[in-house]
Amino acid sequence: MTGTRRLYYEDQYMKEFDATVIDAWHNDDKTCVVLDQTCFYPGGGGQPCDTGILEGDGWHLVVERAYLDGDKIMHEGVLEGRMPEKGDKVHGAIDWDRRYRLMRMHTAAHIIGCVVKKLFNARFAGGAIGVDYSYDDYTARIKRDDLPRIEEEANKIVEAGLRHIVRIMDRDEAEKYLEKFGERLTELHEGLERIRILEIEGLCAFPCGGTHVANTREVGRIKLLKRESKGRGITRIRYTIEP
Ligand SMILES: [Zn+2]
Structure with missing residues (x-):
């Protein structure tokens, strides 16, 4: 599996994006979703991570935290709907005001x-x-x-x-x-x-x-x-x- 493409480096002003789920799991009461690409900044260099939302077919995730794990970016938050699956198409949007x-x-x-x-x-x-x-x-x-x-x-x-x-x-x-x-x-x-x-x-x-x-x-x-x-x-x- 390859890492997450960092769209925030390609365009710092990107607010929304489309992506594909490459992994997802539950972590206590939170759900963690990994995407092939994202504009969620995972935090670092003194700058906090982005928050926002991921929407799939039959589910959405309110992203409370994004963080880097190796070369992948984790989107962690509260899930509504079915469990995301590998291959799911996703539309993501960061909290742009923040x-x-x-x-x-x-x-x-x-x-x-x-x-x-x-x-x-x-x-x-x-x-x-x-x-x-x-x-x-x-x-x-x-x-x-x-x-x-x-x-x-x-x-x-x-x-x-x-x-x-x-x-x-x-x-x-x-x-x-x-x-x-x-x-x-x-x-x-x-x-x-x-x-x-x-x-x-x-x-x-x-x-x-x-x-x-x-x-x-x-x-x-x-x-x-x-x-x-x-x-x-x-x-x-x-x-x-x-x-
Ligand atoms: Zn700087």
Whole structure:
């Protein structure tokens, strides 16, 4: 059996898709369905998974969680109707309002990362994207007084309407490419032969496996909420987007 084709990498804006069931089973009171292709993002890189619905002939699954298992994407949720079977044709739809907000929020993370890099020469050191609020950690001592300047610079990038470009390249090429932006691959990218890079047109580039908007203007206004020192020279910045 081959893995699940990841439609969210082919088109980050895909909301609905058709697919075929390759496996299905019950897991306590939940049902798990594996498809040959899907646009459900399985979570990862700090971005939560998609939710949504799968509809087959005689059944539908309210997908509460999608996750990666090896090279397959699991759709887990509450089943109504008969048990899905291998070969069943399926129409799937993700909760687009949720996903689009996560895409905007994730892009905001890259924009803030870009500004923090420029102002503090700091690196991204982990974070979590949420629907309502997000946070990112940076390798710099950032003070409360610094937040207005970071926010202002970030919103300049939003207002500039820069393209957010996806580039997929071989490891060697990716390393050279990232070097131009003062970035490098880390242990997170170990073992990957092909690297996906997100570039804010000419400004910054980060290796990333999440979903993002194609233009910085789509993010909306970035609002920095607070900063916290996490020790060892790491600062956490909490933020949201408006509306
Ligand atoms: Zn990203």
